[in-house]
Amino acid sequence: MSGELVEDSVYVKDQKESSQLYNKGNYGYPMKGGNLELDLAEATYLCECQRLTVTYMGKTMTFKDLFNYSASTVNDFDVKYMVYRDIRSRGFVVKIESGTFDMSVFPRGMIISNSHPIYMVKAVSERLAFNISIYAEEISETENKGRELLYGVVDEEGDITYYIMSSVDPIGSIFPSKIRKTTGYLIKDRVFIFDLFSSELVKKSGFYGKEIGNILQLSLIETCYLLERGEFLVRSPGTNKEIQLNELLKFGRDTQDEFDLRMKAYSDAKRRGLVVKTGFKYGTHFRAYDESPNSCHAKYLIHAVNARSKTMWPEISRAVRLSSGVKKKFLFCEIGNTVRYIEFKWVRP
Numbered sequence: 570m571s572g573e574l575v576e577d578s579v580y581v582k583d584q585k586e587s588s589q590l591y592n593k594g595n596y597g598y599p600m601k602g603g604n605l606e607l608d609l610a611e612a613t614y615l616c617e618c619q620r621l622t623v624t625y626m627g628k629t630m631t632f633k634d635l636f637n638y639s640a641s642t643v644n645d646f647d648v649k650y651m652v653y654r655d656i657r658s659r660g661f662v663v664k665i666e667s668g669t670f671d672m673s674v675f676p677r678g679m680i681i682s683n684s685h686p687i688y689m690v691k692a693v694s695e696r697l698a699f700n701i702s703i704y705a706e707e708i709s710e711t712e713n714k715g716r717e718l719l720y721g722v723v724d725e726e727g728d729i730t731y732y733i734m735s736s737v738d739p740i741g742s743i744f745p746s747k748i749r750k751t752t753g754y755l756i757k758d759r760v761f762i763f764d765l766f767s768s769e770l771v772k773k774s775g776f777y778g779k780e781i782g783n784i785l786q787l788s789l790i791e792t793c794y795l796l797e798r799g800e801f802l803v804r805s806p807g808t809n810k811e812i813q814l815n816e817l818l819k820f821g822r823d824t825q826d827e828f829d830l831r832m833k834a835y836s837d838a839k840r841r842g843l844v845v846k847t848g849f850k851y852g853t854h855f856r857a858y859d860e861s862p863n864s865c866h867a868k869y870l871i872h873a874v875n876a877r878s879k880t881m882w883p884e885i886s887r888a889v890r891l892s893s894g895v896k897k898k899f900l901f902c903e904i905g906n907t908v909r910y911i912e913f914k915w916v917r918p
């Protein structure tokens with residue numbers, strides 16, 4: 570088969586060849602007169618597979634020539650082509666898109682005329698820094714169309730890792746009960762309840778804290794949350810002076826990174842009925858249970874991020890691989906004007 574390169578498309582003019590490529594391979598876009606228009610990724614792939622010979626200005630192009638031409642014409646063509654090539658080789662039908670997404674993916678064995686995309690794909694380099702709020706918007710756009718958002722991340726050796734990103738609404742069944750006001754003592758950056766009855770009361774009301782013998786230890790986040798609910802008093806152990814909420818919040822900001830961010834994420838998760846504990850041993854802000862921690866393992870690993878913050882794909886890779894290894898769902902809790910949860914899941918298309 571032969572095609573002619575014109576600007577950013579390759580045209581197959583033989584009607585029989587055009588029909589074969591489109592009807593049997595789902596390549597290209599039919600044109601009036603029986604011609605077929607191929608985008609550069611399709612033409613490069615067919616050229617690599619030795620199914621298409623491409624000419625430009627009367628001369629035959631090698632695969633190298635066409636690849637280099639495409640790379641000079643299309644931004645990030647190398648990354649996009651590697652993802653296109655990989656998904657095509659898995660038996661999917663892939664069409665290059667313009668606008669928000671790089672390509673759409675149709676089910677195996679289907680033809681475009683009687684099917685709909687299952688994935689909208691973004692092809693990116695592992696070195697790309699990304700803004701979580703932009704990704705949240707992309708998720709909304711794909712979900713409104715009944716599709717899934719698939720990211721193909723190309724590392725420096727050309728290997729590709731795929732992630733499905735989706736919005737989730739985590740809900741638990743443990744909603745804190747109201748308790749009588751209880752007193753704890755601030756020692757460095759932890760709060761301790763020494764009264765045994767009060768310790769049991771606080772722990773049972775919402776699975777707060779960690780028992781150390783007959784003492785209950787609370788984190789600053791848990792303590793501020795209880796203070797906001799009007800169910801707690803905090804005192805200084807030396808003077809017995811009461812410490813107000815605004816003072817404890819300031820102390821938290823001064824002594825801990827991202828305190829306000831984590832506080833908002835914690836409060837929202839508690840409102841949803843989740844039991845929230847530190848996620849330190851998993852490298853995240855929180856681990857969360859949707860039922861009693863006495864009867865189940867944590868379901869989620871939650872990492873709070875500012876809607877305007879940027880992160881890198883190697884960080885995502887570490888977090889998602891770890892969460893998969895311990896059979897938990899990894900969620901970004903995006904803190905902006907609203908709170909949104911985004912799940913990153915490693916997949917093999």
